[in-house]
Amino acid sequence: MDTLRYGAIEARSPKYWALLIGLGLVAMIGVLSAHHMEVEGHVISGMNNQIVWGMPHVFAVFLIVAASGALNVASIASVFGKTEYKPLGRLSALLAIALLAGGLAVLVLDLGRPDRLIVAMTTYNFKSIFAWNILLYTGFFAIVGFYMWCMMDHAMQKFSKQAGLFAFIWRLVLTTGTGSIFGFLVARSAYDTAMLAPMFIMMSFAIGLAFYIIVMLASYQWSERPIGDLIVNRMRNLLGIFIAAVMYFVAVYHVTNLYATEHHAVEKFLLVDGGIFTQLFWYVQILLGGIVPLALIYAPQTRNCRRSLLAACALVLIGGMAHIYIIIVGGQAFPMEMFPGMEVSSSFFDGEVSAYTPSLWEILLGFGGIAITLLLVTVGVAILDFLPESLADNIVSYKK
Amino acid sequence: MNQMNKKYALLSKSEQDVSQGVDKGKRTFIGGLVGASGLAVAPGVMLYQTASAKPVEQAVSNAVRWGMLVNVNQCAEDCDDCVTACNDEHGLWPKEGSTTDSQWIRKLTVKDPSTGNAKSLPMMCQHCENPPCVDVCPTGASFKREDGIVLVNMHTCIGCRYCMMACPYKARSFVHETLENQLPDSPRGKGCVESCNMCVNKIDAGDNTTACAEACSKAGHEAITFGDLNDPESDISTQLKAHGGNQIRADLGLNTGVRYQGL
Numbered sequence: 001m002d003t004l005r006y007g008a009i010e011a012r013s014p015k016y017w018a019l020l021i022g023l024g025l026v027a028m029i030g031v032l033s034a035h036h037m038e039v040e041g042h043v044i045s046g047m048n049n050q051i052v053w054g055m056p057h058v059f060a061v062f063l064i065v066a067a068s069g070a071l072n073v074a075s076i077a078s079v080f081g082k083t084e085y086k087p088l089g090r091l092s093a094l095l096a097i098a099l100l101a102g103g104l105a106v107l108v109l110d111l112g113r114p115d116r117l118i119v120a121m122t123t124y125n126f127k128s129i130f131a132w133n134i135l136l137y138t139g140f141f142a143i144v145g146f147y148m149w150c151m152m153d154h155a156m157q158k159f160s161k162q163a164g165l166f167a168f169i170w171r172l173v174l175t176t177g178t179g180s181i182f183g184f185l186v187a188r189s190a191y192d193t194a195m196l197a198p199m200f201i202m203m204s205f206a207i208g209l210a211f212y213i214i215v216m217l218a219s220y221q222w223s224e225r226p227i228g229d230l231i232v233n234r235m236r237n238l239l240g241i242f243i244a245a246v247m248y249f250v251a252v253y254h255v256t257n258l259y260a261t262e263h264h265a266v267e268k269f270l271l272v273d274g275g276i277f278t279q280l281f282w283y284v285q286i287l288l289g290g291i292v293p294l295a296l297i298y299a300p301q302t303r304n305c306r307r308s309l310l311a312a313c314a315l316v317l318i319g320g321m322a323h324i325y326i327i328i329v330g331g332q333a334f335p336m337e338m339f340p341g342m343e344v345s346s347s348f349f350d351g352e353v354s355a356y357t358p359s360l361w362e363i364l365l366g367f368g369g370i371a372i373t374l375l376l377v378t379v380g381v382a383i384l385d386f387l388p389e390s391l392a393d394n395i396v397s398y399k400k
Numbered sequence: 401m402n403q404m405n406k407k408y409a410l411l412s413k414s415e416q417d418v419s420q421g422v423d424k425g426k427r428t429f430i431g432g433l434v435g436a437s438g439l440a441v442a443p444g445v446m447l448y449q450t451a452s453a454k455p456v457e458q459a460v461s462n463a464v465r466w467g468m469l470v471n472v473n474q475c476a477e478d479c480d481d482c483v484t485a486c487n488d489e490h491g492l493w494p495k496e497g498s499t500t501d502s503q504w505i506r507k508l509t510v511k512d513p514s515t516g517n518a519k520s521l522p523m524m525c526q527h528c529e530n531p532p533c534v535d536v537c538p539t540g541a542s543f544k545r546e547d548g549i550v551l552v553n554m555h556t557c558i559g560c561r562y563c564m565m566a567c568p569y570k571a572r573s574f575v576h577e578t579l580e581n582q583l584p585d586s587p588r589g590k591g592c593v594e595s596c597n598m599c600v601n602k603i604d605a606g607d608n609t610t611a612c613a614e615a616c617s618k619a620g621h622e623a624i625t626f627g628d629l630n631d632p633e634s635d636i637s638t639q640l641k642a643h644g645g646n647q648i649r650a651d652l653g654l655n656t657g658v659r660y661q662g663l
Contacts, residue, residue, distance in 0.1 A: 041590055043576040049497035052561040052574060112574060112591030120558050123539045130538035130562050181435075184654060187532065187568035336570055338648060343511040346523070347496070347573015348503045348570060 002088050004395055006152075006385035009223040016222075016382070023375040029366010033361040034109035042112065045362050050354035051332050056110035058325045060365030062207065063103030063373060064137075064178055065200060067323070068171040069208015071096035071144060073235075074151070075171075080163025084231060084396050087388040088216070089164075093148040094380045095215055095373075096171075099208075100140055102373030106365055129180050138176045143167050152385065175201045182327060189266035190331035195256065199249040203320060206242035209235065210316035215377060218311060219387060228393030229304065236309050240297040242315060247290050250323070262340070269334050270326065270352070277330040280322045289319010329356055465529075465548035465631040465657065466598055468613065469636045469645055472523055472662035475616075476625035479519040480507050482624065485615030486524075487597060491583035502573035502588075504596040505612055510663075515642045519663065521626070522612065525550055525571040525596035526648065527657030533563035533572065533595075542593075548629070548657050549598045557592040564593060568649045598657075629657065 010016070027080035035047055047054040073092035077085035108114055124131045147167045150160040179200030185191040213235055220227040254271065257263040270277055293312035295302075302308035333354045338344060381387050388395065486505045487493050494501030505524040511517070511631045533542045534550065541557035544550050552563075564572045572595040579588055584599040588594055599610040613624040627636030639645075645659030 038591070041577040042574065043500050046578070049502070049564070049573050050499060050570075052564040112561070113594070116556070116558045119539050119556050120560075123556060125534075125537055125540035127535050128538045130536060130564070134538060167546065174649045181562075183537070185532075185566055186493075187566060321580075332565070336568065338569060339510050339589065341512075343513050344508055345511075346506045347494075348506045348523075349499065350506075350508055350523075350570065354499075 005389045006090065006387065007389045008383060008385055009219070009225075009381050009387060011382035016378075018373070019222075020378055023378060026371035027368050027375055030106075030365045030371060031109065033116070033368065037110070037361050037365070038114060045289060046097045046357045046359045047362070048354075050349050050358075051329060051356040053328055053332065053358060055358040055362035056106050056365050057328050058321065059369050060103045060107035060110070061178065061328065062321055062324050063099050063106065063369055064065055065175060065204040065320075066207045066211045067096045067099035067103060067140070067204075068175045068178075068201075069143040069204035069206070070099055070212050071167060072205060072208055073212050074147070075164060075168040076238075079231050079275065084234060087391060087396065088212075088231070088239050089151050090148065090386045091216060091219075091377075091381070092212060093144050093151065093167075094386050095212055095377055096144050096208075097141060097148075098373045098380070099211065100137060101376060102369040103372075104137060105372050106369035109248040109365060109368075111363075129177060129184050133174075133177045133181065135171070136177050140170060140174055143170050171204075175204045178394060182331065187336060188331055188334075189252050189263060190270065190327070193253070193256070195249070195253045196327075199246075199253060200241065200372055202245045202249050203323065205241065207320040208241055209239050210313035210320075213239065213313045214310060214317075215374075217306060219381060220391065223387070225390060226389070228396060230393040231391055231396045232306065232309065233304070234335035234397045236303075236312075239309075239312065240294060243290055243294055243297075246323075247286070250285075251286055258260055266334050267335075270330060274330065274333075274353075275331065277326050280326055280330075284322035285319050286325065288315050289322060293319070332356075416640035420471050425477045441644060460546045462546040462548075463630065465629040466603060466626065466634055467548065467659065468526065468598070469608065469625040469627075469639055470648065470658065470660045471625070471639075472519050472660055474621050475522065476619075476621055476623075477509070477518075479619055481615040481619045482522050482612035485611040486596070487601075489583075489611035490586040490597075491581060491588070494500075500574075500576040502575060502594060503571070504594070519586045521660060521663070523569060523571070523648075524542075524612070524658065525567075525598070526569050526654070529597060529655035529657070531654065532566040532652075536562045536566040537563065545600075547603075549600055549603070550595075551597050551600065552593055552595065554587060554589040554592050554594075557589065559591040559593065561593060567595075568652055568654070590601065654655075 045054065071092055073085055074089035074096075076082045077089050108117055111117070120134060124134070126132075141161070144167055147160070147163040150156040150163045150245035176197040182191045183196035185195055217227070217232075219225075254267060257267045270281060272278060274281075293315045294313040296308045296315075297303075333356065335344070335353060336350050338350065425455060436612045472522065481502075485503050492502050492504060505522050508521055508523045510519050527548055529544075529548065531544055531550050533541070534544055537543075538560060539558055541552060541553040541555075542550070542563050559574065561574055564574060569609050572593050574593050575588060575590045578590055582588055586597075599607075602609060602611070609626050610624075613626040616622065616624040625636045625639060627634040629637060629640075631637055632641070639661075640659060643661055645661050646663050647654070647656045647659060648663075
């Protein structure tokens with residue numbers, strides 16, 4: 001049996017239903033947490049008038065960035081012609097849509113007035129990068145949906161390459177837009193740089209691929225379908241390159257800032273004496289999220305070990321989360337430079353490093369978003385033919 | 401006559417001399433006449449302005465640009481009457497030390513660490529001509545009125561807080577709790593963002609001042625001058641012309657409607 005065949009996974013096992021119910025519960029708790037925050041007001045969250053974006057935004061940006069990155073797996077086959085990735089394309093598109101849906105759910109549920117979502121969908125200020133993002137996100141659903149159709153319907157396969165190329169370009173624009181949400185903020189020292197857009201793109205490559213590998217390996221393990229080392233090791237190497245590329249962008253971001261005297265204070269805050277942010281940067285983002293996964297991927301002792309790869313992927317996700325936390329929360333915690341060179345104080349905490357302790361509600365909402373993503377994937381792979389019945393080496397290499 | 405005088409003032413001195421060809425004596429005579437008639441008419445005009453509210457159906461015009469000038473040298477360090485007046489006018493009453501309560505205006509202490517020189521000043525929405533909050537607002541709820549006042553439309557604000565991320569003056573607050581005892585003249589909204597509205601309720605009622613400026617005068621400091629930046633004869637414009645005025649974060653090119661002297 002050398003031909004590539006797709007098939008929905010068996011949805012009858014108790015394990016599958018347990019997973020479904022578990023994810024459903026986490027998603028429901030997330031939605032209820034958001035409802036509680038809306039009824040009581042954001043006063044019950046850890047966010048305040050100094051740290052206006054908190055944990056929900058960290059989760060939302062994390063999932064949105066991962067969404068565009070998860071689509072890369074499909075793009076590698078259709079845009080860059082690497083046919084061994086072709087069997088992975090359908091799941092890539094499904095995961096991309098599911099991640100974006102999870103991320104947007106968190107973002108929308110955290111709004112002060114989520115009931116006014118219809119206003120956001122119908123009233124646009126086209127100068128706002130946020131408004132562009134609303135269009136980019138809805139466009140992403142439509143384009144990736146069409147791309148998925150092209151991959152799954154034999155009659156539509158002739159459009160697959162064009163749809164893949166268009167989806168790839170769209171996802172690059174989308175992540176540029178996400179990075180620019182921060183890059184366009186001239187008022188805050190940690191933002192206000194065009195570096196954020198390409199850095200977000202590279203982060204999406206790493207986080208999206210790590211997410212994809214975890215979902216893929218788990219799906220094959222749990223559905224007891226074969227998956228060979230050929231494709232796994234390809235992805236392992238690719239992940240290594242993406243992790244190194246993210247670290248390169250992080251280095252350039254900080255070195256560029258360090259060159260300009262006006263940014264020395266914010267760099268000192270992030271890299272030396274920023275408390276939790278400094279610790280997150282060195283220990284979680286760089287060490288756990290960068291150096292350790294690289295070692296797990298490239299060290300001869302762990303090179304072919306799937307558990308090590310899974311561990312590397314999980315660490316990339318944790319490191320990516322820390323990276324986004326430092327950007328979003330750390331960027332706000334550092335005092336705004338209203339009077340450069342002066343010491344400022346007020347009843348509104350001007351001139352002070354702002355404190356932020358995430359509340360349980362925010363964290364539950366964030367995990368709710370991840371659960372929505374995984375729920376969509378779990379249901380998707382059981383009702384449509386997203387997963388190849390085998391990813392054994394002979395199947396993967398056959399397509400070559 | 402006044403209109404002609406304004407047009408005349410727009411010409412450069414050499415242009416005035418060449419185009420008019422008038423002798424100095426004649427010019428002094430006309431200038432005196434304009435000044436005298438201005439003095440005679442001004443009290444009536446002032447009376448008319450303070451007595452008339454803008455009719456609801458009349459659109460706001462960009463003929464005026466409302467602004468405020470803060471003379472930092474006259475702002476007393478231990479006085480926060482402007483803050484109290486703002487809270488009373490808009491029903492804010494933030495609890496001391498609260499990180500979530502709204503503050504539309506606050507007193508800042510700005511100290512130069514190299515000299516130890518410290519100044520106290522009020523900080524509020526700077527009512528920029530090019531406001532970053534308006535640029536980033538996805539729904540257009542943050543907007544600038546024709547007369548330069550930057551406001552939030554409480555009906556279309558979705559509470560995304562992007563404007564708070566973008567404001568270089570930390571001038572905006574998010575309503576974190578259910579509101580009680582709102583004042584009818586200053587409606588607010590839970591889950592929405594708000595900031596100094598330059599007492600638009602008072603301006604539209606024809607008061608032509610703000611609660612903070614009023615309170616500052618009442619305290620005898622006269623540190624806040626409210627007025628029309630477009631009118632060269634207004635108190636704020638003449639003070640700015642005579643003594644200048646700085647914008648905070650002028651490097652951002654926002655052309656703020658609130659200016660500071662003595663910084």
